[in-house]
Amino acid sequence: xxxxxxxxxxxxxxxxxxxxxxxxxxxxxxxxxxxxxxxxxxxxxxxxxxxxxxxxxxxxxxxxxxxxxxxxxxxxxxxxxxxxxxxxxxxxxxxxxxxxxxxxxxxxxxxxxxxxxxxxxxxxxxxxxxxxxxxxxxxxxxxxxxxxxxxxxxxxxxxxxxxxxxxxxxxxxxxxxxxxxxxxxxxxxxxxxxxxxxxxxxxxxxxxxxxxxxxxxxxxxxxxxxxxxxxxxxxxxxxxxxxxxxxxxxxxxxxxxxxxxxxxxxxxxxxxxxxxxxxxxxxxxxxxxxxxxxxxxxxxxxxxxxxxxxxxxxxxxxxxxxxxxxxxxxxxxxxxxxxxxxxxxxxxxxxxxxxxxxxxxxxxxxxxxxxxxxxxxxxxxxxxxxxxxxxxxxxxxxxxxxxxxxxxxxxxxxxxxxxxxxxxxxxxxxxxxxxxxxxxxxxxxxx
Amino acid sequence: xxxxxxxxxxxxxxxxxxxxxxxxxxxxxxxxxxxxxxxxxxxxxxxxxxxxxxxxxxxxxxxxxxxxxxxxxxxxxxxxxxxxxxxxxxxxxxxxxxxxxxxxxxxxxxxxxxxxxxxxxxxxxxxxxxxxxxxxxxxxxxxxxxxxxxxxxxxxxxxxxxxxxxxxxxxxxxxxxxxxxxxxxxxxxxxxxxxxxxxxxxxxxxxxx
Numbered sequence: 001x002x003x004x005x006x007x008x009x010x011x012x013x014x015x016x017x018x019x020x021x022x023x024x025x026x027x028x029x030x031x032x033x034x035x036x037x038x039x040x041x042x043x044x045x046x047x048x049x050x051x052x053x054x055x056x057x058x059x060x061x062x063x064x065x066x067x068x069x070x071x072x073x074x075x076x077x078x079x080x081x082x083x084x085x086x087x088x089x090x091x092x093x094x095x096x097x098x099x100x101x102x103x104x105x106x107x108x109x110x111x112x113x114x115x116x117x118x119x120x121x122x123x124x125x126x127x128x129x130x131x132x133x134x135x136x137x138x139x140x141x142x143x144x145x146x147x148x149x150x151x152x153x154x155x156x157x158x159x160x161x162x163x164x165x166x167x168x169x170x171x172x173x174x175x176x177x178x179x180x181x182x183x184x185x186x187x188x189x190x191x192x193x194x195x196x197x198x199x200x201x202x203x204x205x206x207x208x209x210x211x212x213x214x215x216x217x218x219x220x221x222x223x224x225x226x227x228x229x230x231x232x233x234x235x236x237x238x239x240x241x242x243x244x245x246x247x248x249x250x251x252x253x254x255x256x257x258x259x260x261x262x263x264x265x266x267x268x269x270x271x272x273x274x275x276x277x278x279x280x281x282x283x284x285x286x287x288x289x290x291x292x293x294x295x296x297x298x299x300x301x302x303x304x305x306x307x308x309x310x311x312x313x314x315x316x317x318x319x320x321x322x323x324x325x326x327x328x329x330x331x332x333x334x335x336x337x338x339x340x341x342x343x344x345x346x347x348x349x350x351x352x353x354x355x356x357x358x359x360x361x362x363x364x365x366x367x368x369x370x371x372x373x374x375x376x377x378x379x380x381x382x383x384x385x386x387x388x389x390x391x392x393x394x395x396x397x398x399x400x401x402x403x404x405x406x407x408x409x410x411x412x413x414x415x416x417x418x419x420x421x422x423x424x425x426x427x428x429x430x431x432x433x434x435x436x437x438x439x440x441x442x443x444x445x446x447x
Numbered sequence: 448x449x450x451x452x453x454x455x456x457x458x459x460x461x462x463x464x465x466x467x468x469x470x471x472x473x474x475x476x477x478x479x480x481x482x483x484x485x486x487x488x489x490x491x492x493x494x495x496x497x498x499x500x501x502x503x504x505x506x507x508x509x510x511x512x513x514x515x516x517x518x519x520x521x522x523x524x525x526x527x528x529x530x531x532x533x534x535x536x537x538x539x540x541x542x543x544x545x546x547x548x549x550x551x552x553x554x555x556x557x558x559x560x561x562x563x564x565x566x567x568x569x570x571x572x573x574x575x576x577x578x579x580x581x582x583x584x585x586x587x588x589x590x591x592x593x594x595x596x597x598x599x600x601x602x603x604x605x606x607x608x609x610x611x612x613x614x615x616x617x618x619x620x621x622x623x624x625x626x627x628x629x630x631x632x633x634x635x636x637x638x639x640x641x642x643x644x645x646x647x648x649x650x651x652x653x654x655x656x
Contacts, residue, residue: 236594308567405651420568
């Protein structure tokens with residue numbers, strides 16, 4: 001975890017140094033160890049516990065990690081065709097050879113990042129979807145949860161979770177990306193940054209819920225209703241102001257993700273989903289929507305999530321995320337060998353479909369069209385690959401996305417020119433990965 | 448598109464009790480509407496699901512305060528009182544002088560000359576505080592009341608929230624140190640840099656903004 005003195009970055013829960021295995025163990029232990037330090041404010045508690053756990057992990061008699069499975073794994077046979085396999089289980093687990101995990105863990109106010117380097121295709125497993133919360137993950141009994149819609153409506157209403165599920169539903173695939181995704185890679189590029197650190201605050205899911213306009217029609221919007229306030233049921237009662245038009249475009253009240261109820265970290269039992277809009281505005285644990293004439297100027301849309309610009313202004317309500325792509329393999333700390341390999345990655349746009357992804361293997365001097373896999377969906381991740389034959393000489397891999405508005409993902413220097421190095425959110429520069437003659441891959445952020 | 452779909456669906460529901468031929472006539476258009484699964488095109492219809500919100504629960508849940516301050520509650524608090532409350536309930540995380548404890552707790556107070564004139568895009572190290580960045584004073588009241596103290600959110604009385612708001616604004620050199628804030632006086636506070644905030648002007652296409 002970074003010792004950054006950049007308070008705004010810290011508040012958005014991003015970390016500027018690579019996460020080590022030791023950090024992971026320390027963080028996991030810290031989450032449990034925090035309980036014994038009840039007198040200290042929660043965040044400091046987490047940090048102190050993490051420090052203590054780090055020290056403990058370094059000592060010979062380290063306490064075992066609390067994540068050990070209840071049932072020990074069976075021995076690994078020499079020949080799996082000569083022994084009976086294991087029986088069925090209530091819930092599946094990943095193979096013992098797969099170690100796809102979010103990092104860091106134990107953040108009460110902060111982020112955990114999706115391990116993009118370990119994933120293929122486009123759907124993010126729900127338990128690996130990045131997390132971002134400002135006051136911890138609330139524990140909510142769905143039987144006691146409801147959604148109130150009031151303000152400038154003809155019929156102020158309260159809907160139980162069961163009520164919400166009786167309305168017409170829709171299922172769509174969309175990404176959710178944190179507004180601060182990529183801050184460390186933008187401001188302070190380091191060769192040792194993993195793709196998880198560079199871009200791990202984006203995830204892509206199949207979401208099921210009710211189109212928000214259906215609920216608005218049920219309540220009857222008054223003519224002056226131009227904005228709505230969405231409020232979460234977490235410890236900070238997170239609130240964001242959203243233009244009403246979004247409800248009639250593609251906003252949803254969601255209760256399911258990838259075919260099952262939302263995970264608590266993703267808003268169980270109800271969340272707002274605003275496809276293509278910055279992550280923070282997709283209010284989780286949604287309990288209230290108020291219709292009004294103008295935005296409420298909450299802390300999360302003024303003090304935070306605004307973009308200071310070189311002309312001495314700050315952009316506010318920067319909802320739509322510009323087109324972006326990132327190579328997820330090969331990336332630091334991988335080592336590649338000579339010969340053919342797929343350069344694989346993800347591309348997405350908050351404004352619609354991705355129409356083109358190009359890959360460069362010479363640091364942006366020349367570009368080739370990558371293969372896009374599966375149909376391009378609006379405001380969703382799409383997987384791209386480009387087959388590359390590495391000849392053993394130094395190379396820099398890059399990807400560049402174009403969306404259906406004609407927007408082309410810019411270089412970092414182009415972004416800095418229009419936004420400045422100190423701007424705070426909505427980073428979508430072209431990312432590079434340098435392949436050294438020994439095959440080792442490092443992040444190359446200075447595009 | 449949506450309006451067209453609604454009209455067609457309304458027609459189809461009106462006609463549904465008459466002949467299937469007429470329904471068939473609108474069928475192709477309906478199919479076109481429903482095939483766009485990524486846009487909200489459900490027909491307007493009274494489902495009669497849910498219950499009416501009661502005035503009492505609406506009042507209880509409507510705690511937000513917008514920039515015009517019209518929702519501000521009764522009560523008041525002075526800078527002096529707020530100074531004491533800050534020391535007792537806030538300083539353990541935000542520091543005795545509101546300097547923050549990065550990376551966990553943001554700085555609240557400070558008018559570093561480097562941070563004046565809104566030059567934040569030039570240097571990520573310049574600390575943004577209430578005084579040199581926040582566009583609306585009402586946001587301080589709203590956020591403190593809904594989310595603070597971090598481990599006891601929603602525990603402050605309105606008078607305490609007014610006092611803390613007064614202290615934070617005074618310590619950020621926005622209002623005098625001898626101030627007392629209530630609904631009317633908080634509504635009147637204008638933040639130094641409110642004029643610097645502009646609506647998003649990105650529209651996709653060929654321009655990088």
